[in-house]
Amino acid sequence: MHYIALFFLLALSPLLTAQSAPDHLLRYDQPARYFEESLVLGNGRLGASVFGGTGTDTIYLNDLTLWSGEPVDSSYFPDVAGNLPAIRAALAREDYRAADSLNRILQGPFSASYAPLGTLMLDFDTPNDITDYRRELDLSNATARVSYQSGGTELTREYFVSHPDKVIAIRLSSDRPGTINTTLRFGSLLRYQTEVSDGDLHVNGYAPYHAEPSYRGDLPDAVRFDPERGTRFTSLFRVKHTDGQVTATDTTLELSGVSEAVILVSIATSFSGFDKDPAREGLDNRALAAAALDAASKKDYAALREAHVIDYRSFYDRLHLDLGATSAPDLPTDARLQRYATGEEDKALEELYFNFGRYLLISSSRTPGVPANLQGLWNPHLRPPWSSNYTININAEENYWLIGPGNLSDLHTPLLEFIGNVAQTGARTARNYYGTGGWAAAHNSDIWALSNPVGDFGTGDPNWANWNFGGVWLATHLWEQYLYMQDADYLRDEAYPLLKGAVQFGLDWVVQDTAGHWITSPSTSPEAKYITPDGYVGSTLYGATADLAMLRELFANFLAASGALNIADPFTTRVRETHDNLHPYRVGRQGNLQEWYYDWEDQDPQHRHQTHLFGLHPGHHISPQLTPELANAARTTLDIKGDETTGWSKGWRINLWARLRDGDRAYRMYRTLLRYVPPVGARHGGTYPNLLDAHPPFQIDGNFGGAAAVIELLMQSSADTIHLLPALPAAWPSGSVTGMGARGGFVVDLEWENSRPARATITARANGSTTVIFGDDQRPVTLKAGEQTVLEF
Structure with missing residues (x-):
């Protein structure tokens, strides 16, 4: 040895x-x-x-x-792109019923399913006196x-x-x-x-x-x-x-x-x-x-x-979290959950849930090209819920929100390699289904890198089957990996070509509206439906806010990556011009951030999806500091939606409230995410006795989203800033955390007392500069790779 x-x-x-x-x-x-x-x-x-x-x-x-299943069969890529003009024409004349019907033509086969291998049984000759x-x-x-x-x-x-x-x-x-x-x-x-x-x-x-x-x-x-x-x-x-x-x-x-x-x-x-x-x-x-x-x-x-x-x-x-002393009794975990659900304090349980999220990620994300799926790694069903596949309109991405801040970026590799696989099948999807360049992916994928819109050739509801911005969302992970690790070779050789392909699809997909702004057409907002003024309940429209938010984020990522690589050419110029002329966000009559191009009613105002808030989280272009009006509209949207939702959606909303700097509201939802859910008969989201997320049924994304949110409460970072305690809940007045990953290529240790930072240690992965911020206190930091500095507050 x-x-x-x-x-x-x-x-x-x-x-x-x-x-x-x-x-x-x-x-x-x-x-x-x-x-x-x-x-x-x-x-x-x-x-x-x-x-x-x-x-x-x-x-x-x-x-x-x-x-x-088996590898994607190219014969499942019918050339249906010729139908796209008819869908756009229906939308141009505001015939949403026809657009929904025509959109079904752009559907292909369902994904494969993750399979249970089997069961090992050990039969013991054991007396009953246990x-x-x-x-x-x-x-x-x-x-x-x-x-x-x-x-x-x-x-x-x-x-x-x-x-x-x-x-x-x-x-x-x-x-x-x-x-x-x-x-x-x-x-x-x-x-x-x-x-x-x-x-x-x-x-x-x-x-x-x-x-x-x-x-x-x-x-x-x-x-x-x-x-x-x-x-x-x-x-x-x-x-x-x-x-x-x-x-x-x-x-x-x-x-x-x-x-x-x-x-x-x-x-x-x-x-x-x-x-x-x-x-x-x-x-x-x-x-x-x-x-x-x-x-x-x-x-x-x-x-x-x-x-x-x-x-x-x-x-x-790599990471250790201490939220302060607890007075909670030492009980079995299921009893702790039930006690916690009554409102009792248990900081150790809150830490345990966070640590369990890290444990699950380490345990399910180490296979090249095969990321953690809807159930991570653990599935007993031959036909598992939602095929236990890669649902890429939120769930597969939420699985990896913990990667960077949790200091586990090397476990991002299975997803990053998977994105490269999807880009290959997605190039055929873009060409045959949409007549565009680049690569695209839709609502679902699987180990075979399925990229077509699912729905079994027309039987699926367009509100989920025809959403086609999965590749755009996935591609944002490529830039995130660079932000945390600052690996220029990775950015140039692996991430940038994939980013460019996703951007190409976005550029080819947008059209101009009557005001001259770039919009997506056709468009949907994942799994949500609108009600038009004449009462039609539909899915297909143009210019859904979610699409445009993802394009804003992707285009900004690509331009930043181009800058890091010193690339400036006609393509980057086109990206910048399109980015700057995307249809702007709108605030609705209720003060909410509009999900639809027009200020339409939502069929379900408390719907579990909140994809139109993408720019707030996981995106970065809406914030209380940069865009206070839009941040307030996002807050109103979340107020309308309420706190009762499925497990993964709670995980997302906790992150959204953290980005809005409302630590106490985020903490309130964190407590409901840990609400005890019995193993059978559950009708609401929370946590099963074994700490797995109860969507219900079990989906692992709530575990990962909830764990990631803990760090969002304690630290938020960008390419050039590190905010300390941006959304600290009153319930955690003192504590410490070591080993958090920060964008810009830094690792952060933090101690806080009386709801204020006491000491922060910043260590650089690579040469770089950042500004460490707490309230009005701003500390510029410049370090070489391997160096660290200690800031006293």
């Missing part, structure tokens, strides 16, 4: 066994009955959801690369643990998913020799076969080549399998034991009289890229799984765990 690694391990070793603090520990006094109570583990590709049962321990297994049960997930080392007394014996199980060794490891132990009797078996909703070879249980199977979205209901042949099509998977199970014996059948491994055993699970799929047929051009999943299992088996359990913890903590330990 390298001396540096050994030194780190020795420093770390007391923390491997010590009791974790309540802001890093989920714990429960009973096994999980539902997925929404399970403990989720992951290494960025492999996922395990642990129930911790005493008679049968159920462990759902996932692989982030196991999806239904006492002292404890189930926990320690976020500080990404390890779950179950312990209980049975018949005078203490039985313990420990679980983790290793990124360096590519296996799931489960350690079974007992304080009395020879008392572990367990049968290991496997089941799956997919097609599979099992066999035993050399004492290992082998499972080989394949995913469906087609799965209908669950929201389409009970359709015939909704899930279709073909042994010659679809992604292959292999799951291997090996038991290493100290004593006793392991007996194999065709479908099980049976442990008897064992004192300690380690179960290693190796999983691989044939997925080899978004454009490769996984059945004909796929990776050798059998060989990959076998190689990982054999390599991991050469290490003992302690070495596997040490490597796992060191790797994981290289991410997790």
